[in-house]
C-alpha cells in the first residue's frame with residue numbers, strides 16, 4: 368500500500384512520520400539523533416498492528432538495541448555510529464523493513480520535507496526539482512542553520528528512494544499572503560529590493576493546520592472567519608488569519624522576532640542590542656547567540672527555558688514569575704494588535720507544547736482578553752483531551768485548543784501534488 372513520509376531534517380537529527388494516505392493513518396514515527404557521532408540514537412515508535420514484535424529476541428546488537436511495549440505502541444531503540452544523513456535514512460528505512468512496517472522501500476511513494484525558509488519564491492508546497500533545490504540552497508542566507516540541513520535531507524531521500532515523489536513544504540509559505548504594509552519594515556526601501564529584507568514569519572504549516580481544524584470545529588468556512596492562532600511552544604508565534612489567509616504574524620525576517628520564547632528574546636529595540644554588544648565586547652555571532660539561545664524564559668528566569676519548571680517554582684521565585692508575566696504580557700499585546708488589525712476576532716486557537724498542555728497559561732492569557740468578549744470555561748480548560756472548545760457557550764469569541772499536526776499537513780500536501 369502507498370505510504371507517505373513527512374520529514375524534518377536538522378543538522379544532526381532527522382524526525383519522521385510514516386502515514387498511510389489518503390487514510391491519514393500514522394503507521395510509525397521516530398527520530399535519529401546525533402547524526403555524525405559514534406553514539407547516534409535511532410528511535411522508532413509504531414503500532415503493534417503495523418509491525419512485528421519478534422525483533423525483541425533478535426536485536427542486531429543486544430547491548431544497544433531495545434524494543435519495548437507500551438499498550439499497543441512498540442518502541443525500537445538503538446545506539447550506533449552513524450556518519451551522515453544518508454546513512455541515517457538508509458538505516459531507518461532498513462529497520463522499517465526489518466520490523467515489517469513496510470515490506471519494501473518502494474512502498475513509500477511520497478516524501479514531504481519541512482523546509483524552514485521559502486523566501487518570496489514559494490507561496491505553497493512544491494514538487495522538488497533541481498531548480499527548487501537550488502533555490503532552497505540559495506535561501507540558506509535566511510535560515511543558515513536550517514535550510515542546508517533540510518536540503519541535505521531532501522538529497523539523501525532522493526538518492527535512497529529515487530521513485531518517491533519529493534515535496535518541499537515551507538514554514539514561511541502560509542505567510543506569503545500578508546499585505547506589503549504588514550510584511551515590510553519601515554527601513555530604507557532599497558534593503559527590501561536588494562536583500563529581501565522583510566517579514567517572512569514561520570510555523571506556517573502549524574498555523575495553516577490549526578486554522579483549518581478550527582473552521583471544521585466551528586462549522587464555518589475559513590473564508591468567513593477571523594482567527595488568531597497562538598503557536599506557543601519552545602518557539603512561539605501568533606498569527607492573524609483572516610479568510611483562511613495569514614494577514615500578519617509575530618515572527619519576522621527570522622524566528623527571533625515577536626513574543627518572548629523559551630530562549631529567544633522576541634522583539635527588542637535594535638539599538639539596545641548594539642549598546643550591550645559594545646559594552647560586553649561581543650562579536651555579532653555571540654550577540655545573536657545570546658538573543659536566540661540565552662534569552663526569553665531562560666534569560667529572565669535565570670533557571671530554565673521550560674515553562675513547566677517555571678510554573679512549578681513561580682510562587683517562591685520572583686525571576687520565574689517575572690519570566691512568565693513577560694511571556695503572557697507579550698502574547699496579550701500581540702493578540703490585541705491582531706484584533707485591531709482584523710477589526711474583531713471569531714476565535715483564538717491555542718496550540719504547541721505550552722498552548723496544548725498548560726491550562727494555567729491559557730487561563731492567564733484569556734483572562735486578560737475578556738474586554739473583547741472571550742470567556743473561559745475553566746472546567747473545559749482543565750480537561751485533558753484532543754481538540755476542545757475551552758470558552759463558555761455564551762462566549763462571544765470562541766477559544767479552542769487544537770493540537771498541531773504539521774506532519775499530517777505535510778503528508779496532505781504530498782498527496783495533493785501526486
Ligand code: AMP
Pocket residue numbers: 599600601602629672673674675678719720721724725
Ligand atoms: P514544543 O516546542 O511545541 O514542543 O513545546 C515545548 C515546550 O512546551 C516545552 O519547552 C515546555 O516549556 C512546554 N510544555 C510542555 N508541556 C507543558 C506543560 N504541561 N505545562 C507547561 N508547559 C509545557
